[in-house]
Amino acid sequence: MNKFERAQELIKKLNVDGWLTISDEGSDVHSHFLLGVNAPSLNYIYIAANGDHRVLAVQMEAPMIERSLKNKGIKAKVDSFSSLKDLESKLTTFINKPRIALNFGENQFNEKSTYFADHLTVGNYFSIKHLAPNTEFISSAPIIYGLRSVKNQEELKDLRNVCKATLEILETLPDIVKKGMSENEVKAEIEYKYMKLGKPSFPAIVGTGAHSADPHHNTSNKKIDEGVLLIDTGLQIDQMCSDITWTVWVGKKPSDEFINAYSALYESKEIANEYFIDDSPANLPSLKCRAYLEEKGYDHEKLFFHGLGHSLGFEAHDIGPRVSWKVSKESKLRENMVYTNEPGLYWKGKWGVRLEDDIIIGKDKCEKVTYNHEDPIII
């Protein structure tokens, strides 16, 4: 089944007439996800319960969208608009239906939040409501969750492929990294290799010394110094992303503190892996990981101040239950969801370590599609 057909099943189940995605300047990733091509200008994608699918795009993007859908065997009428008036009148022909799903989330401050579906912007929402005053608009969250949380075999094959390619590039790090290079230069070398295969799935984080203590450090012109070097990076080929963090030591002999933190994290990650299985509560891998770190003498509440991981797929941060010790045990993991497992320990203003791997949740055990070295790489 192609994506439109899979969506159509979920649309019928939600009992709506159709699902409308509105994207402008890439504001909704589902445009790229559904069309199979990045059409950055304003576009409207309407997948209909009855199969009468429509795409409205600007003139300069309509032909490439049409070709992309055709290549994927998707039947949809692609039309273009030449002015705002034209757009308005063409939209009106298919959005006046009893019930349409739109990409908005609900309950931002609640654990049952559907924030993952929250892409539609306020101006577009009220403009559409104004155009179709009698239509009931509901959240498309169940459709998006159904399409993206559990991966199919083709997606898992792509995931294994992209993870393998990323690891082959990371294994060349000892040839790439030299003391005195800037973080940006290391990033450029890694991403240059990615770009021949696909593209970075997000801007690589390269943090030397104290920069490694900021989990979302913005890679800078600082020169690589002796000591800790954290590299968090991923590749996207076609529809799947990898996301891996390796923390290495630059210089002769790693400090004992570093070796100990690295080993504790390595073990805690392996322990967490045991709970990335079907029907496991989403807080369990994290609780087990943190219990081990505590046992090893680390104040995890203070030193490990982010979730254990996140869903991985078409986006580096994909859709699925949050994996954190703070979520409810009612939230469950499912077979063939894909997650990162990335415990970290950070000493503010000093240094940090994070080890991140990607796994596929299995019936009884997870499949490890990436690895970290058991002993830290010394460069």
Place this chain on the structure above:
Amino acid sequence: MNKFERAQELIKKLNVDGWLTISDEGSDVHSHFLLGVNAPSLNYIYIAANGDHRVLAVQMEAPMIERSLKNKGIKAKVDSFSSLKDLESKLTTFINKPRIALNFGENQFNEKSTYFADHLTVGNYFSIKHLAPNTEFISSAPIIYGLRSVKNQEELKDLRNVCKATLEILETLPDIVKKGMSENEVKAEIEYKYMKLGKPSFPAIVGTGAHSADPHHNTSNKKIDEGVLLIDTGLQIDQMCSDITWTVWVGKKPSDEFINAYSALYESKEIANEYFIDDSPANLPSLKCRAYLEEKGYDHEKLFFHGLGHSLGFEAHDIGPRVSWKVSKESKLRENMVYTNEPGLYWKGKWGVRLEDDIIIGKDKCEKVTYNHEDPIII
């Protein structure tokens, strides 16, 4: 004045208590614009008319945000939240005010649309309204327009700098491009050079042959063939982007059709430049450009199916009046706005040419900060 101070002036003028930006997974570019650092997780930035500025961020990003603001001399209280409940209660302490501006646009289907301010997502909007039921929320469009449409001297200096650096890289194209390389390989070579200085301002479009007829072609693994090669690319250093398109010929002798289209576009672009001046109606550069193309025998309505250019700045598509022959003459260009000037001619399924340069609007004439070669480069 730093950005918070400039924003504060505009906030007072709009007669609101403050301006709230809500960004999650980079959904609102104003988070990066205001903080000076890319904080991809959920964050709230409240700039207050009375100077009591607040930032709420996740624990793992708060320290780097604090440092970035300090480096820029911005005084704001940066706090972090450890749970959704904590976030809710901390937000409540400062958003219960009579009138707050939020980043949403209005009138999507109208020429007076403020679509450029439309970043806030629907779920976040209703969640905030729910938290502050007595607050009147209005669009921040006038603040955003005031901050970003007309550039200040520091921004113009950065623009000249980034444009110069981009041109130096584009001048190496004859050394980079070889017949038989893939489009992705050419992109990788260009962006590798960018990444040592900054980052690509958008993914480069490299289109060989028929791909050059799609203005927003997704760079692919197709091998560079003899004939037309279109390269649309830009660099971002700090706060400013460049955006340049060069169309070159690969092979021995360019076809007459290509030479003629190239020359007509080159001239039409120079003619349009004369109308990129203060107080010029935003449709005028385009009308003059198209009149020249028509004179040269090109059916511009059919072959040139996009706007003449766009505002350029912190984003490759920045904020300012739309520049197109279809907009009203009441919409006016202003001194120190920055625009691309990028006429193109495209023969669907065959080939296309686009020449794109960046200009600063002046009192009596524009300043050309990039160039295209008068005669096409032959590689």
